[in-house]
Amino acid sequence: MTIAPLVLGGNVFGWTVDEASSFSILDSFLDAGFNAIDTANVYSKWVPGHKGGESEMVLGKWFSRSGKRKDVILATKVGGAMGEGADEKGLKKAHILKAVADSLSRLQTDYIDLYQSHFDELGTPVEETLEAYSALVKAGKVRYIGASNFTPARLEESLRVSEAKGYPRYQTLQPLYNLMEREVFEKELGPICQKEGLGVIPYFSLAAGFLTGKYRTEEDLAKSPRGQGVKKYFNDKGLGVLKALDEVSVRRHSDPASVALAWLLSRPVVTAPIASATTLTQLTSLLKGAQLELHPDDVAQLDNASAWR
Numbered sequence: 001m002t003i004a005p006l007v008l009g010g011n012v013f014g015w016t017v018d019e020a021s022s023f024s025i026l027d028s029f030l031d032a033g034f035n036a037i038d039t040a041n042v043y044s045k046w047v048p049g050h051k052g053g054e055s056e057m058v059l060g061k062w063f064s065r066s067g068k069r070k071d072v073i074l075a076t077k078v079g080g081a082m083g084e085g086a087d088e089k090g091l092k093k094a095h096i097l098k099a100v101a102d103s104l105s106r107l108q109t110d111y112i113d114l115y116q117s118h119f120d121e122l123g124t125p126v127e128e129t130l131e132a133y134s135a136l137v138k139a140g141k142v143r144y145i146g147a148s149n150f151t152p153a154r155l156e157e158s159l160r161v162s163e164a165k166g167y168p169r170y171q172t173l174q175p176l177y178n179l180m181e182r183e184v185f186e187k188e189l190g191p192i193c194q195k196e197g198l199g200v201i202p203y204f205s206l207a208a209g210f211l212t213g214k215y216r217t218e219e220d221l222a223k224s225p226r227g228q229g230v231k232k233y234f235n236d237k238g239l240g241v242l243k244a245l246d247e248v249s250v251r252r253h254s255d256p257a258s259v260a261l262a263w264l265l266s267r268p269v270v271t272a273p274i275a276s277a278t279t280l281t282q283l284t285s286l287l288k289g290a291q292l293e294l295h296p297d298d299v300a301q302l303d304n305a306s307a308w309r
């Protein structure tokens with residue numbers, strides 16, 4: 001499976017973006033030549049009054065109205081532990097078999113291109129989860145599987161078990177990875193992905209909006225419902241990363257969001273960053289980021305400003 005080098009994040013559909021604007025963003029993303037979209041069964045359960053499944057439902061309506069399902073590489077997830085009672089059966093076989101049916105129904109499709117374990121569940125043996133995926137691949141409901149938020153040990157164990165038992169193998173990892181959050185991925189997970197040939201599709205590529213440069217002061221946090229989530233980056237390192245993004249943006253006639261995505265794409269281990277947009281203007285800067293080539297001096301400056309070693 002091959003994808004264009006930017007995955008559109010779907011958590012905003014039905015949350016910070018209404019249905020009509022979601023459809024415009026999705027149409028524009030495809031019109032620009034991109035094809036991969038990521039969602040999860042629990043999006044957006046954390047919003048008061050939501051149950052989870054809102055994002056998948058918006059996508060399902062869009063597929064049904066536009067007829068564009070065949071043009072999309074569709075990724076969704078199961079096993080997200082978000083809040084009390086949410087997807088509480090995690091990665092157990094019976095739960096996966098039920099959850100996939102619910103996702104397919106909301107998405108109005110009969111197959112998922114990439115089905116991902118959202119969060120690992122240590123109480124469930126990896127064999128059980130992989131056996132469930134094996135049944136789904138055999139039934140044609142899922143094409144490939146991926147992992148997200150796994151520890152290095154459980155990711156390696158899963159790959160070993162798939163090989164030993166002839167089960168499908170995780171083909172991708174979806175880690176938290178961006179200019180503000182490098183250490184966990186770069187220490188152990190990145191080398192495993194490189195050694196095992198896994199595709200890497202990082203999430204929070206823009207650090208939930210911080211790397212766009214729109215949050216510079218406490219007052220700026222009110223600019224978006226996401227504002228409070230970026231407060232933790234208001235420190236010397238965060239300000240240093242924004243300064244580097246500003247300087248590179250000027251040199252490349254670009255903007256911080258595009259440069260932050262281009263930095264991720266400059267890492268050999270990264271297949272395609274995942275990022276979401278709430279407006280068409282934001283989408284334009286994401287698309288530009290996927291096409292922007294940084295100079296080695298730009299990469300070195302961003303590396304230094306965000307270094308953890």
Ligand SMILES: NC(=O)c1ccc[n+]([C@@H]2O[C@H](COP(=O)([O-])OP(=O)(O)OC[C@H]3O[C@@H](n4cnc5c(N)ncnc54)[C@H](OP(=O)(O)O)[C@@H]3O)[C@@H](O)[C@H]2O)c1
Pocket residue numbers: 008009010011012016038039118148149174202203204205206207208209210212214223224225226257274275276277278279281282283285286
């Ligand atoms: N596997 C996991 O555990 C996990 C966890 C989280 C996310 N994800 C995936 O990653 C995707 C992206 O995550 P995310 O949306 O949370 O984080 P993100 O991509 O880092 O941040 C995107 C947000 O930043 C703002 N933004 C984007 N472009 C902008 C621009 N050019 N200028 C100003 N603001 C801009 C928008 O929010 P506002 O307009 O509201 O400010 C947008 O929703 C999700 O949709 C999901 O698919 C996966």
